[in-house]
Amino acid sequence: MTQYWVMKTEPDEFGIDDLRRVEVESWDGVRNYQARNMMRDEMHKGDLAFLYHSACREIGIAGIMTIAREAYADPTALDPASDHFDPKSDPDNPRWLMVDVRYKRRLKRVIGLAELKRHPQLKDMPLLRKGNRLSVSPVTREQWDFILSLE
DNA sequence: GCCAACGTTGGC
DNA sequence: GCCAACGTTGGC
Numbered sequence: 001m002t003q004y005w006v007m008k009t010e011p012d013e014f015g016i017d018d019l020r021r022v023e024v025e026s027w028d029g030v031r032n033y034q035a036r037n038m039m040r041d042e043m044h045k046g047d048l049a050f051l052y053h054s055a056c057r058e059i060g061i062a063g064i065m066t067i068a069r070e071a072y073a074d075p076t077a078l079d080p081a082s083d084h085f086d087p088k089s090d091p092d093n094p095r096w097l098m099v100d101v102r103y104k105r106r107l108k109r110v111i112g113l114a115e116l117k118r119h120p121q122l123k124d125m126p127l128l129r130k131g132n133r134l135s136v137s138p139v140t141r142e143q144w145d146f147i148l149s150l151e
Numbered sequence: 152g153c154c155a156a157c158g159t160t161g162g163c
Numbered sequence: 164g165c166c167a168a169c170g171t172t173g174g175c
Contacts, residue, residue: 130156131156133171
C-alpha cells in the first residue's frame, strides 16, 4: 500500500528544479531521530512524497517525488568535510540514514503554507503544527488527495 | 534579524 | 531521571 509523506528542503540549497535536473537524489543530512525512524521503519520504495520548500521566498509544497530506494547509511555523517558530519556516528553502526528520491513532477503552482493552514481538512498534518521541525512527516491519503485538489 | 518552539546535551 | 542551558529550525 502506497504511503504518503512530505519532505522539507531549502530550495536555495536543493529544490524541486534541482531534483528535476538530477532526476534521482539521495536525501542526506537528516539529523533528527524521529525523522530517521520514519525513514527507516515506515518509508517504502514506491511511496509518494510532496517536496516542501522552506526558509525561502515562496514557502509551500512545490512538487511530487517517489521513494526510489529504502533507507541506507548516510555517508555524509562520516565525512569530516561535510556540513552534516556527526563525530559520534560509528562507521560499523551508522546512526544516520537516507533514502533516494526520484523526481515525479512539479505542481502547477506552489501551494503556499498560509493557504494550507486555511483548510480545516489539513489541520492535523504534522507539517502544519506550530513549531514543527520534522523534515520528514506523514500525510494521510485524504490529506494527499485534498492538497492535490487545490492545485 | 528576531524569536518561538523544539530537540539535545550534560551536570547533578 | 530531571531539567536548565544551549543550539537549531523556520516562519515572519
